[in-house]
Amino acid sequence: MKTTKRQSREKSPKSRLRRNTATLRRIAEKEMKRLSPADTKKMSGEDIVKLVHELRVHQIELEVQNEELRTTHVQLEESRTKYSDLYDFAPVGYFTVTDSGMIREVNLTGARQLATDRHLLIKKPFAHFIHKDHADAYYLHSREVTESKDRKACEIQMVRKDKSEFYAQLVSSSMKDISGKTLIRSALMNITERKNAEKELKEHRDHLTELVEDRTAQLGTVNERLEKEINERKRVESESIRTSHLVALGELAAGVAHEINNPINGIINYAQMLANKSPGESREQDIALRLIKEGDRIAVIVNNLLSFARDAHGAKCPVRIHDIISDTLALAQAQIKNDGIHLNASIARGIPNVIAQPQQIEQVFLNLISNARHALNEKYPGTNKNKILTVTATEVTVHNQPHVQVVVHDTGNGIQPGIVHMVLNPFFTTKPSGVGTGLGLSISHGIVSDHGGTLKIESKEGEYTDIIIDLPADRQKK
Ligand SMILES: Nc1ncnc2c1ncn2[C@@H]1O[C@H](COP(=O)(O)OP(=O)(O)O)[C@@H](O)[C@H]1O
Numbered sequence: 001m002k003t004t005k006r007q008s009r010e011k012s013p014k015s016r017l018r019r020n021t022a023t024l025r026r027i028a029e030k031e032m033k034r035l036s037p038a039d040t041k042k043m044s045g046e047d048i049v050k051l052v053h054e055l056r057v058h059q060i061e062l063e064v065q066n067e068e069l070r071t072t073h074v075q076l077e078e079s080r081t082k083y084s085d086l087y088d089f090a091p092v093g094y095f096t097v098t099d100s101g102m103i104r105e106v107n108l109t110g111a112r113q114l115a116t117d118r119h120l121l122i123k124k125p126f127a128h129f130i131h132k133d134h135a136d137a138y139y140l141h142s143r144e145v146t147e148s149k150d151r152k153a154c155e156i157q158m159v160r161k162d163k164s165e166f167y168a169q170l171v172s173s174s175m176k177d178i179s180g181k182t183l184i185r186s187a188l189m190n191i192t193e194r195k196n197a198e199k200e201l202k203e204h205r206d207h208l209t210e211l212v213e214d215r216t217a218q219l220g221t222v223n224e225r226l227e228k229e230i231n232e233r234k235r236v237e238s239e240s241i242r243t244s245h246l247v248a249l250g251e252l253a254a255g256v257a258h259e260i261n262n263p264i265n266g267i268i269n270y271a272q273m274l275a276n277k278s279p280g281e282s283r284e285q286d287i288a289l290r291l292i293k294e295g296d297r298i299a300v301i302v303n304n305l306l307s308f309a310r311d312a313h314g315a316k317c318p319v320r321i322h323d324i325i326s327d328t329l330a331l332a333q334a335q336i337k338n339d340g341i342h343l344n345a346s347i348a349r350g351i352p353n354v355i356a357q358p359q360q361i362e363q364v365f366l367n368l369i370s371n372a373r374h375a376l377n378e379k380y381p382g383t384n385k386n387k388i389l390t391v392t393a394t395e396v397t398v399h400n401q402p403h404v405q406v407v408v409h410d411t412g413n414g415i416q417p418g419i420v421h422m423v424l425n426p427f428f429t430t431k432p433s434g435v436g437t438g439l440g441l442s443i444s445h446g447i448v449s450d451h452g453g454t455l456k457i458e459s460k461e462g463e464y465t466d467i468i469i470d471l472p473a474d475r476q477k478k
């Protein structure tokens with residue numbers, strides 16, 4: 001029997017066995033050819049015995065080899081089964097994909113992951129099982145894998161035949177088949193659970209962040225409210241200290257004023273008598289007139305002191321703030337004009353009435369206008385287009401209660417920051433003696449407090465001063 005070239009190249013145990021049998025036969029035939037029939041006849045009995053022995057030895061040798069081959073064959077079968085089991089039932093899916101993206105091989109796990117029979121996957125595009133949103137990611141992954149010798153990993157979303165989806169991690173590397181074509185081998189792991197856990201974790205974290213932010217905001221609001229409350233309490237406290245201070249001072253002032261009032265009137269009267277009796281233009285008359293002038297000044301201060309000390313005088317009734325402002329401005333108008341001051345008055349329509357003693361509130365506005373005039377004249381001794389006094393009245397809400405707010409604004413020389421806290425003190429003045437008594441603002445403050453209102457000062461040195469008065473509105477009628 002002749003062996004073909006192809007057969008002789010085969011390497012399987014079976015073919016090796018066949019080859020060995022053939023070799024034995026060839027040796028025997030050669031031996032036989034060497035011995036022509038005539039030679040055989042010529043052979044001695046000894047030669048024939050030798051030949052038969054040789055052939056037997058060959059035969060036994062071959063049988064041993066045969067047995068070895070059979071064992072190897074069985075072992076090979078066993079290990080083949082073992083490795084194909086390992087391949088098929090591995091915990092991850094294995095895919096071998098051609099360079100044109102077709103599945104060439106897949107293990108059973110891989111087929112199960114895609115919920116498709118294995119034979120239906122072969123020669124199908126692997127991309128069919130990739131979510132359309134992740135097609136680009138897979139394309140980039142396979143390009144990276146073919147261009148590099150290293151293993152690469154990526155996470156993509158996959159779609160099964162039944163349209164159900166899962167997250168997969170692909171770890172791939174490239175190799176060449178026998179014909180030199182590039183193949184991609186990928187191990188595929190279902191990581192849906194991990195992804196879901198990550199998602200849940202992220203949601204928890206976001207929720208927690210949200211809670212913390214909410215809580216921080218809440219605390220911020222509470223903090224702000226507390227701060228406001230603390231400031232308000234501080235204000236009320238300092239206000240009540242000031243008020244009690246004023247009350248004590250008022251009582252003292254009232255006592256002193258009463259003591260001074262009578263004697264000073266006596267002094268003025270006697271001085272008047274002296275003046276009347278003295279010859280005109282005489283030194284005596286001049287002294288008497290000076291006594292009267294200085295005495296008058298004392299009388300004015302004493303009167304101021306008395307009005308400062310006086311508590312509730314006159315009954316309070318609902319009054320139109322418009323009327324009070326108009327009356328005050330009518331009184332002060334001539335002086336304002338003389339000073340070359342531009343006066344603006346703006347009283348909002350329909351603002352509520354206030355419960356007030358009108359003469360007292362009028363006195364407050366007169367004091368404020370007097371201070372404003374002084375400040376404006378200090379800054380602009382002559383006329384100036386910026387020499388402005390503005391009086392506005394609007395309705396505001398303070399502590400949820402309706403109030404009328406009157407702001408007396410002047411563009412005068414303002415108040416130095418260092419003395420703002422002192423200007424409300426009785427007898428505090430920056431004006432030369434004989435010009436200021438230092439009582440205007442403290443009297444005004446006392447009156448406004450007595451009406452249940454507040455007086456605030458805002459000022460910028462060299463620029464402006466705002467005196468802001470809030471008076472509780474009459475809630476009965478407008
Ligand atoms: N509109 C204002 N512009 C600048 N300073 C002012 C103004 N109003 C008050 N002041 C300051 O407050 C001080 C106290 O004012 P006040 O109690 O009315 O007393 P007086 O006017 O007699 O000085 C003033 O001397 C002045 O320094």
Ligand SMILES: [Mg+2]
Binds near residue numbers: 367370436
């Ligand atoms: Mg004054």
